[in-house]
Amino acid sequence: MTRVQVDRERCISSGVCEHVAPAVFELDDDGVLQVLQAEPDDPAAAAEAVRGCPSGALSFS
Amino acid sequence: MSAPVVPSGSGLEAVDLSDRTFWAQPPEVKHAVLDQLRAEAPFAFFAEPEIPYLPVGPGYHAVTRYADLEAISCRPDLFSSGAGAVSIQDMPPDLNEFYGSLISMDDPRHAKIRRIVAKAFTPRILEGLVGSVQAVAEDVVARARRTAEEGDGTIDVVADLAAPIPLRVICDLMGVPDEDRAMVLHESNVILSGGDPELIESEEHAVEAFLTAGALLSGLMTRMAVERRSHPADDLTTALVNAEVDGERLTDQEIASFFILLLVAGNETTRNAISQGVLALSEHPDQRDRWAADPGLDKTAVEEIVRWTSPITWMRRTATQDVELSGRSFPAGTKFLLFYAAANRDPAVFADPHRFDLARDPNPHVGFGSKGPHFCLGAHLARREISVAFRTIFQQLPDLEVVGPPARLQSSFVNGLKRLPARLPR
Ligand code: HEM
Numbered sequence: 163m164t165r166v167q168v169d170r171e172r173c174i175s176s177g178v179c180e181h182v183a184p185a186v187f188e189l190d191d192d193g194v195l196q197v198l199q200a201e202p203d204d205p206a207a208a209a210e211a212v213r214g215c216p217s218g219a220l221s222f223s
Numbered sequence: 224m225s226a227p228v229v230p231s232g233s234g235l236e237a238v239d240l241s242d243r244t245f246w247a248q249p250p251e252v253k254h255a256v257l258d259q260l261r262a263e264a265p266f267a268f269f270a271e272p273e274i275p276y277l278p279v280g281p282g283y284h285a286v287t288r289y290a291d292l293e294a295i296s297c298r299p300d301l302f303s304s305g306a307g308a309v310s311i312q313d314m315p316p317d318l319n320e321f322y323g324s325l326i327s328m329d330d331p332r333h334a335k336i337r338r339i340v341a342k343a344f345t346p347r348i349l350e351g352l353v354g355s356v357q358a359v360a361e362d363v364v365a366r367a368r369r370t371a372e373e374g375d376g377t378i379d380v381v382a383d384l385a386a387p388i389p390l391r392v393i394c395d396l397m398g399v400p401d402e403d404r405a406m407v408l409h410e411s412n413v414i415l416s417g418g419d420p421e422l423i424e425s426e427e428h429a430v431e432a433f434l435t436a437g438a439l440l441s442g443l444m445t446r447m448a449v450e451r452r453s454h455p456a457d458d459l460t461t462a463l464v465n466a467e468v469d470g471e472r473l474t475d476q477e478i479a480s481f482f483i484l485l486l487v488a489g490n491e492t493t494r495n496a497i498s499q500g501v502l503a504l505s506e507h508p509d510q511r512d513r514w515a516a517d518p519g520l521d522k523t524a525v526e527e528i529v530r531w532t533s534p535i536t537w538m539r540r541t542a543t544q545d546v547e548l549s550g551r552s553f554p555a556g557t558k559f560l561l562f563y564a565a566a567n568r569d570p571a572v573f574a575d576p577h578r579f580d581l582a583r584d585p586n587p588h589v590g591f592g593s594k595g596p597h598f599c600l601g602a603h604l605a606r607r608e609i610s611v612a613f614r615t616i617f618q619q620l621p622d623l624e625v626v627g628p629p630a631r632l633q634s635s636f637v638n639g640l641k642r643l644p645a646r647l648p649r
Pocket residue numbers: 296304308325326327337393484485488489490492493496529533534535538539563589590591592593595596597598599600601602604605
């Protein structure tokens with residue numbers, strides 16, 4: 163099973179992931195990234211977000 | 224001027240990316256050269272342009288391949304921004320005081336400041352503050368219509384449409400008083416002029432003009448920061464003075480530098496995306512009609528406009544140690560200019576890269592920067608502004624017709640238009 167993980171030390175709150183896969187990622191009011199679906203309904207969109215993350219904070223496990 | 228080191232017999236010997244008149248040429252001319260550099264001399268070396276009063280540095284390599292650009296951008300430990308990201312020369316300390324914000328910082332300082340400002344810049348906060356983007360766009364467009372009706376039916380797309388939208392959005396966001404906005408526009412123009420002779424009296428005055436602009440903007444922001452501490456308002460300045468990470472807040476000086484960065488980074492970039500977007504649509508009427516008829520195209524269209532126009536032509540990095548790239552070695556201290564404009568047309572990544580295609584998907588352009596911690600902080604805001612601007616133009620100014628050639632900015636750093644004449648016949 164693919165689970166999305168975020169490394170909050172690396173995350174720069176760019177919001178790229180939320181732009182690409184809004185069902186999976188959301189920056190909260192403090193700019194901290196929340197993973198809404200750890201096991202995404204749309205793995206392709208999640209994979210695109212992981213690829214697009216500028217800080218390399220996202221990965222699958 | 225300086226002579227580039229490129230393969231002899233390639234026709235590239237005459238090319239000098241440091242010559243600002245090169246950048247005032249039409250895009251097809253520039254892209255032909257960038258294509259050739261990417262194919263034949265992907266790390267071409269150029270001498271630095273001479274700026275009075277600044278010492279001339281060792282020169283730089285022009286990075287034109289997407290893969291090399293990404294390899295550099297994603298290793299901030301090997302390729303520093305702290306030596307200067309937005310100028311080819313190392314900045315003298317007095318200029319750095321005003322211009323040495325986020326974009327020209329390295330970790331750990333960068334991470335700390337970025338975390339603080341990101342807190343004030345979340346999509347949610349912007350959503351709240353920026354409900355006004357629509358209102359701003361509608362007002363600007365209505366004024367442009369009046370300007371045309373009261374005059375000879377013409378407008379300048381840059382001054383009447385593209386410039387006021389991002390300027391008013393940033394000023395609204397920050398809470399800049401109305402009476403200071405003309406100064407803000409003028410001084411941010413000076414900063415981003417790249418020394419264009421029309422905007423700066425003479426090269427001798429360039430450094431002085433930059434210092435004056437920095438002092439005026441910094442003075443305004445310091446005043447606003449002090450006011451907001453005692454009288455909080457619903458704006459970004461208030462969020463910035465209050466934002467705290469690990470018990471640390473921004474100093475007034477840091478807030479002032481950040482404000483200048485926002486003006487520079489957020490204003491002219493978005494302005495040039497809009498003005499050159501209008502130009503690109505007038506050159507591709509079929510694409511224009513398609514987008515005007517289909518708001519479903521907004522998302523991909525905005526990305527393609529940013530790829531196509533690449534409003535920021537390059538950012539600089541400096542090697543912190545001896546490095547290797549694509550099998551070539553470079554010593555510590557080597558300067559690299561990351562030519563986003565070239566990477567965004569790299570045929571290894573983009574099918575038919577010189578085709579303007581508003582439905583392009585995937586579109587992993589690097590117009591907002593490539594991988595790494597400096598990725599554009601304002602990308603959401605810019606996307607929103609561009610998409611709202613075009614939708615409003617389609618609805619309110621469907622008759623907008625570009626009637627003359629654009630006046631291009633003589634700057635290697637900002638891909639800009641100074642003027643773009645258009646007509647509003649109805
Ligand atoms: C179409 C419009 C825009 C373009 C093309 C653009 C382009 C860029 C680029 C290429 C960088 C990367 C810097 C690097 O890697 O060294 C950047 C960074 C930045 N941009 Fe934008 N930008 C745009 C709009 C905006 C807006 C609207 C704002 C703010 C309101 C903004 C604020 C910033 C800031 C603060 C940084 C520095 C981030 C850091 O160093 O951590 N930009 N931008």
